[in-house]
Amino acid sequence: MTAYGTWPSPITPRLVAEAAVGIGDPQVSGGAAYWLESRPAEGGRVTLFKLVGKQAVELTPNPYSVRSRVHEYGGGAYLPTDSGVFFVNDRGQNVHRIATDGGISPVTDSPSSVRYADFCFDAARRRLIAVTEIHGDGEPENALAAIHIDDGRVALLHQGHDFYAAPRVSADGDELLFIAWDHPNMPWDGTQLLRCRLDGDVIGEAAVIAGGARESVMQPSWAPDGAVLYISDRSGYWNLHRLDESGDGSVLADDADYGGPPWQFGQRSYACLNERFIAACRHGQGGQDLVLIDCQSGFASPLLEDTAGCGQLSVHENDIYLLAAHSDRPTEFVRLNPGSGDTTTVAEPPPPEVNPTYFIAPERIAYPTRDGEQAYAYLYRPHNPDHSSGSEKPPLLTLCHGGPTGAASPALKLLVQFYTSRGWLVVDVDYRGSAGYGRAYREALNGRWGELDLSDCEDAVYHLAAQGEADPARAAIRGGSAGGYTVLRALTAGNVFRAGASHYGIGDLTALARDTHKFESRYLDALLGSDEALRERSPINHLDGLNCPVIFFQGAEDRIVPPNQAQAMVAALRAKGLPVAYLEYPGEGHGFRDGANIAQSIGAEYAFFCRVFGLPVAEGLPDIEVENL
Incomplete structure (x- = not known):
C-alpha cells in the first residue's frame, strides 16, 4: 500500500495542460458546422474550424486568433453568414471576413481601443450589428454599432446605457431586439430587453418589453412565427418566456435555471x-x-x-x-x-493520453451549513487502479470557483483527476452565491461575500471529516479570481485550512474597486455594499489571522485582478515571516492560456502542498522557492 497523497500517477502537469485544448462556441449556418478550438501549445491562440464533408478545416491559421476583449471576458467573437464568416482578431480587435475561397481580409480599420463582440447579420442592409466598447480617457463607452461589410463604415446605432448585449435582427429585417443594463447592476441582477424598428441606417425609439432593475433577462431571439423568446428570472429561476400578440408568459414554469450568468457574450x-x-x-x-x-x-x-x-x-x-x-x-x-x-x-x-480507468466520477452532495441552511458540492474520491492506502484518511483539496457568481461543474477536469489519482479527496464547492440554484441562492451572498462563501467551504470540510472521509489536518484550499479571494479570506479569517493556493486572487477589495475594469467596477456594490465592508473583508487587512503557507500565481497582464493585488499580499507575508511563494507569468492575463505556463503552475502548486504537508515531492515537479519555510 502507498500513503494517500503520494500515489504515482500518469496524469502529469503536461497532460493537464494539453487537455486545455477545448471546443467552444459551435454554430451552424447554411447547414455547415463551425467551432472554435483553443491551442495552449500555441500560446493560447483560438482558431476557427469548419466541417467540410467529414474533414475539419481550419479557417484562421496562425497568427490569427479569434477572440473579443469586450468586457475583458469577451465571447461572441465570430458569426457565419451567407456573405462570409466574420470574426474578431485578437491582435488589434478588428473585424475580419473569411470569403468562400478561404481568403481573409479586414472589414474594420478601427484603432485597438475599439472592440467588437456579439454579432448579428442585417442582411437587407449588408451590415453587422454588434456590441462595441470604445476605450479612451476615463471609463470606456459601450454602444450598439452597425458595421457595413462592403466598405467597413461603422456607425453607432444606440447609446446611453452602460452596457449592451445580444442584438438580434428579425427575419424580415424590420425589427431589432437587444439587452441593456446600467451601473450598479451586473447582468444577473437586472437588465432590460428592448425592441425597436429598423429604418435604413437609423433605429426607431426603443421600447422596453421585459426586464427591470430586479429582473435579469437575457438571450433574446425571434421564434419561427415572429414571437419574441427570452430568458427571465422573474419567477426566481431563469425560465424561458414568450412574448406575442396574445401576451407575455413563461413557456415552462420550472424551479430550475435554463441559463447561466452571462460572463461572456453569445450564450x-x-x-x-x-x-x-x-x-x-x-x-x-x-x-x-x-x-x-x-x-x-x-x-x-x-x-x-x-x-x-x-x-x-x-x-x-x-x-x-x-x-x-x-x-x-x-x-x-x-x-x-x-x-x-x-x-x-x-x-x-x-x-487525454491516459487510460480513463484513472478517472473518478463526481458525486453530487448536499451538506448542512452552520446557520441551518444547505450548500452543495461535487465530491471526487481518491482513485487510482494501481494503488490503495490503509486506514488513514486522505488529504483534502477544496476548490472555490470564480465569479463569485459562477458554479462548479461535473464535467471532466483533469486538474481534479491529477489530485484524485495521487490519493487526494477533492470537493468542488457550490457555496451560496453560486449560479444554477435560482435567484435566491445566487443572491444569498449579497452583502455576505467573504462570509458565506468562506463558511460554506469550511462546513464542507467539517462535513467530510465528520463522515470519516478526510484528514482535516491536511486540508488545503485552491481558487482563482473570486475563488482566490475566498482562499485568502479563508486563510486570514478562519483556521480550518492548513495551506492555500491563490490563482490571480483578490487580497485588497478597496484596490479592486478602484482598479478593476468597467464591467465589474460596481460588482462589489451588491456583494459588499460599503467602504467599511471593503476594508473589513479584505484579506490584506487581517494578516494577523494568517498562520499557514500560501502560494500565489499571477498573470503579469491581468486587467481584471491586477498583479498589485498578489504583490501586496506577498510583500505583507514576507514582512511577517510567513511561508510564501509567488510565481508571475509574463504575457498571461486573467486565466492562463499558454500550455507551458499551465503545466508549470500545476506542478508548482502540487509541489508546494507536498512540502507543506511533508509528502515526498515526485520527480519532475518544479523546484519552487518557498520563502520562510
Whole structure:
C-alpha cells in the first residue's frame, strides 16, 4: 500500500495542460458546422474550424486568433453568414471576413481601443450589428454599432446605457431586439430587453418589453412565427418566456435555471426546432440535462441525461447541435436527432493520453451549513487502479470557483483527476452565491461575500471529516479570481485550512474597486455594499489571522485582478515571516492560456502542498522557492 497523497500517477502537469485544448462556441449556418478550438501549445491562440464533408478545416491559421476583449471576458467573437464568416482578431480587435475561397481580409480599420463582440447579420442592409466598447480617457463607452461589410463604415446605432448585449435582427429585417443594463447592476441582477424598428441606417425609439432593475433577462431571439423568446428570472429561476400578440408568459414554469450568468457574450442555452418544440439546457438541483419543451402542453421531456452539462445550442433541419460535457471524457460538439435520440460527434478535442480507468466520477452532495441552511458540492474520491492506502484518511483539496457568481461543474477536469489519482479527496464547492440554484441562492451572498462563501467551504470540510472521509489536518484550499479571494479570506479569517493556493486572487477589495475594469467596477456594490465592508473583508487587512503557507500565481497582464493585488499580499507575508511563494507569468492575463505556463503552475502548486504537508515531492515537479519555510 502507498500513503494517500503520494500515489504515482500518469496524469502529469503536461497532460493537464494539453487537455486545455477545448471546443467552444459551435454554430451552424447554411447547414455547415463551425467551432472554435483553443491551442495552449500555441500560446493560447483560438482558431476557427469548419466541417467540410467529414474533414475539419481550419479557417484562421496562425497568427490569427479569434477572440473579443469586450468586457475583458469577451465571447461572441465570430458569426457565419451567407456573405462570409466574420470574426474578431485578437491582435488589434478588428473585424475580419473569411470569403468562400478561404481568403481573409479586414472589414474594420478601427484603432485597438475599439472592440467588437456579439454579432448579428442585417442582411437587407449588408451590415453587422454588434456590441462595441470604445476605450479612451476615463471609463470606456459601450454602444450598439452597425458595421457595413462592403466598405467597413461603422456607425453607432444606440447609446446611453452602460452596457449592451445580444442584438438580434428579425427575419424580415424590420425589427431589432437587444439587452441593456446600467451601473450598479451586473447582468444577473437586472437588465432590460428592448425592441425597436429598423429604418435604413437609423433605429426607431426603443421600447422596453421585459426586464427591470430586479429582473435579469437575457438571450433574446425571434421564434419561427415572429414571437419574441427570452430568458427571465422573474419567477426566481431563469425560465424561458414568450412574448406575442396574445401576451407575455413563461413557456415552462420550472424551479430550475435554463441559463447561466452571462460572463461572456453569445450564450445560447435554447434553440427552436419549430413553433411547437424548443430544445433547452436545464440546470436543476438534480444536475444538468438537455430537455425538449413542448410549448403547447408546457411539459419538458429529457433528450440527453448522461451528460455533465450542455450549451451553445443550434438547430438545422430538425437536428440539434450542441456542446455536450461528460465526466469521463472531454467536452464535444455533437449533433442530436430528437426523434431517434441518435447522437453524432461533429468535433472533439484529442483524448487525454491516459487510460480513463484513472478517472473518478463526481458525486453530487448536499451538506448542512452552520446557520441551518444547505450548500452543495461535487465530491471526487481518491482513485487510482494501481494503488490503495490503509486506514488513514486522505488529504483534502477544496476548490472555490470564480465569479463569485459562477458554479462548479461535473464535467471532466483533469486538474481534479491529477489530485484524485495521487490519493487526494477533492470537493468542488457550490457555496451560496453560486449560479444554477435560482435567484435566491445566487443572491444569498449579497452583502455576505467573504462570509458565506468562506463558511460554506469550511462546513464542507467539517462535513467530510465528520463522515470519516478526510484528514482535516491536511486540508488545503485552491481558487482563482473570486475563488482566490475566498482562499485568502479563508486563510486570514478562519483556521480550518492548513495551506492555500491563490490563482490571480483578490487580497485588497478597496484596490479592486478602484482598479478593476468597467464591467465589474460596481460588482462589489451588491456583494459588499460599503467602504467599511471593503476594508473589513479584505484579506490584506487581517494578516494577523494568517498562520499557514500560501502560494500565489499571477498573470503579469491581468486587467481584471491586477498583479498589485498578489504583490501586496506577498510583500505583507514576507514582512511577517510567513511561508510564501509567488510565481508571475509574463504575457498571461486573467486565466492562463499558454500550455507551458499551465503545466508549470500545476506542478508548482502540487509541489508546494507536498512540502507543506511533508509528502515526498515526485520527480519532475518544479523546484519552487518557498520563502520562510
